[in-house]
Amino acid sequence: MKNFALVGASGYIAPRHLKAIRDTGNNLIAALDKFDSVGIIDSYFPEADFFVEFERFDRHIEKLRYKDSKLDYVSVCTPNYLHDAHIRFALRQQADAICEKPLVLNPWNIDSLLKVEQETGQKIWNILQLRVHKSIIDLKKKIEAAPKDKIFDVDLTYLTSRGKWYYTSWKGDISKSGGIATNIGVHFYDMLSWIFGDVKKNVVHVHTHDRASGYLEFERARVRWFLSINYDVLPEEIKEKGQRTFRSIKIEGEELEFSDGFTDLHTQVYKDIISGKGYGLDAARQAIEIVHDIRNSDPVGLKGEYHPLAKKELSRHPFGKLYN
Known part of the structure; x- marks a missing residue:
């Protein structure tokens, strides 16, 4: 069982990620969104910790690194212009990032993220369903x-x-x-x-x-x-x-x-990523x-x-x- 965090829990696409995490037999341990209309989490992971402030979420994830609940993946479902920053956060926390499209807004952002991959040894995965x-x-x-x-x-x-x-x-x-x-x-x-x-x-x-x-x-x-x-x-x-x-x-x-x-495409993408066959x-x-x-x-x-x-x-x- 892999441990996930999700950034952007109140958005339209988040339920597909919640379902994919559950249906692949994994666990959501923390979620972040500045909006607190996230009751959908109860249908999937009611025990997940939830934060509306990035600073507290960041601190919580950092603390988990020193416990048995190491983070494996961060699912990024935030607005397009924030993807780059939240992907970098995931990799700095020694987790892989699974990001909704568009991965970034500009081609040169991909070049920069490639350097972060190389520095951290972590991977960035696309949702290309x-x-x-x-x-x-x-x-x-x-x-x-x-x-x-x-x-x-x-x-x-x-x-x-x-x-x-x-x-x-x-x-x-x-x-x-x-x-x-x-x-x-x-x-x-x-x-x-x-x-x-x-x-x-x-x-x-x-x-x-x-x-x-x-x-x-x-x-x-x-x-x-x-x-x-x-x-x-x-x-x-x-x-x-x-x-x-x-x-x-x-x-x-x-x-x-x-x-x-279209119903289970995200779940299939998650299966491929977890098995190492996803798209980078x-x-x-x-x-x-x-x-x-x-x-x-x-x-x-x-x-x-x-x-x-x-x-x-x-x-x-x-x-x-x-x-x-």
Whole structure:
């Protein structure tokens, strides 16, 4: 049985980590969050110590090093801009870090973390759950079996509606979240990189407060992509069903069905990490480079190979401002 701590216990993704820790037969000994709405812990680890102040949490973890309750892993579920610092905390406590995506916001952060790994002898692991999704694994095998000179045409669409709260939260601050492409798209870019190889071209057509769209060319794919958090962009048939999310990946015009099978992906990722077969720093690099370049590119407008939804009418920011 391994001992875990969890940083960011009140967030949306934390329950998946709590479940993964429990279902892999391990133990959560401490958790941290500045918000105390963490009753979900009772369903998994009611005996875990909980802290709302980092200083007390840090002291508690330090003391455990001198007892029999040595910490093995720290699960990082905090806002994107804090991942780097909390990963470093884990490694300084002689524990491995298991971090939600995006691992960091900038490529050079990966280089710095690699040095911390080397200094401490600990490992940093990514949550790249799409890589363990059966439909995605089957797709990768299909692409690998195709003629080596075959270049696939791909359309990626991910629409996940968000309310006004989004813009008040850290997610609406591009300096903290990295913007839409980073916050809701990074796992798709990782998936595409894993399947189709190195990036050859990265063009941004649209990038505003509520959507981003562009064109990515990989070794084996030409990808038109569109991401949005605006409800109005959803197809009418999705709205009529009362749904607020739509995801689609079309390869050569054929829909990839991967809407099911998400329930236990984090648990499988944890199993792989604990057995030493997880994905480390190098696995994160290309997706981080992609979202960094998107964030820092000037949109070219509707030119070249753009996604059809890029033509959708732009909307005003709920609080009366727009940004690229």
